[in-house]
Amino acid sequence: MKSSIKVVSLLSLLIIFSAMKSSNPTDGWMNLFDGKTLTGWKASEHPTTFTVADGSIVVFGERAHLFYEGAVGNHHFKNFEFKVSVMTTPGSNSGIFIHTIYQEEGWPSKGYEIQVNNTHTDWRKTGSVYAVQDVKEAPAKDNEWFTQHIIVQGKKITVKINDKVINEYTEGENGRLSSGTIALQGHDPKSKVFYKDVMIKILPD
Numbered sequence: 041m042k043s044s045i046k047v048v049s050l051l052s053l054l055i056i057f058s059a060m061k062s063s064n065p066t067d068g069w070m071n072l073f074d075g076k077t078l079t080g081w082k083a084s085e086h087p088t089t090f091t092v093a094d095g096s097i098v099v100f101g102e103r104a105h106l107f108y109e110g111a112v113g114n115h116h117f118k119n120f121e122f123k124v125s126v127m128t129t130p131g132s133n134s135g136i137f138i139h140t141i142y143q144e145e146g147w148p149s150k151g152y153e154i155q156v157n158n159t160h161t162d163w164r165k166t167g168s169v170y171a172v173q174d175v176k177e178a179p180a181k182d183n184e185w186f187t188q189h190i191i192v193q194g195k196k197i198t199v200k201i202n203d204k205v206i207n208e209y210t211e212g213e214n215g216r217l218s219s220g221t222i223a224l225q226g227h228d229p230k231s232k233v234f235y236k237d238v239m240i241k242i243l244p245d
Contacts, residue, residue: 069123070112072222073097073238080110085145089226096127096236097224099134104226107142112240118219119243122190125236126156126166130182132231133160135170137223138192139216151220154190154199156233158182167199173209185236192217193243 072080075095083090089101097106108115122138133156140151147153155168158178166188168174179201180186189200195217199207211217224235 068241069121069239070241071239072108072110072112073236075236078106080108080112080115082107082109082142084143086226090224096234097238098232098234099224099226100229100232101226102229105137105143105148105223106226107140107223108221109142113242115221116219117192117221117240117242119193119245120191121241121243122192122222122239123241124188124238125185126180126188127185127234128156128158128166128180128182129232130159131161132182132233133157133162133227134231134233135225135227136188136190137225138190138197139218139220140223141220142223148223150216151218152197152216153225154188154197156188156225160227160231167201167206169197169199169207169209172211173207175207179204179206 077092078090083104083106086102086104089099089104090106091098135153135156137148137153138151140148153170155164155170156166158166158180159182163176164170164174165176165178166180186202191198195215196210198205
């Protein structure tokens with residue numbers, strides 16, 4: 041009887057511990073994408089460029105940008121860590137804009153683009169702070185999932201691919217870092233890129 045009580049008590053403790061752990065499983069990380077819909081996101085120019093399939097945002101179509109407009113952080117971020125799983129396909133090009141703002145058409149004029157491109161003809165490869173501090177050799181492969189992790193703290197941008205730092209850029213006085221939202225880029229009709237596990241952790245100012 042005592043052993044049964046001990047087993048029940050142990051199971052109760054495990055359940056309580058699991059509940060506590062699951063209530064904050066990501067240590068400050070918050071999902072920006074529910075894996076099923078584009079709720080909280082707003083597309084510009086050609087909304088059909090962005091669809092959802094198999095738990096991923098599929099980017100495939102005419103030039104367009106998908107801006108996060110949801111409730112997390114009131115879609116306005118200054119210092120943060122952004123992490124996403126990405127899969128490129130051969131010859132594809134995309135990008136992740138930071139500190140940007142929704143605009144109806146054209147390439148976003150506010151903030152920086154962090155490049156997503158492993159084999160597109162553009163020589164600026166994945167992890168580049170586009171046209172500011174570029175990466176010339178692709179740190180990931182097409183048709184394989186990789187993690188792209190962007191850290192913005194003060195005047196510094198750090199980009200990690202699969203947990204390896206591949207770019208660190210600190211801007212000068214006239215830089216473009218301020219605050220803003222995140223946007224995913226649809227570059228051209230021949231580019232197909234997948235994004236999933238889209239998460240952000242807001243850091244203190």
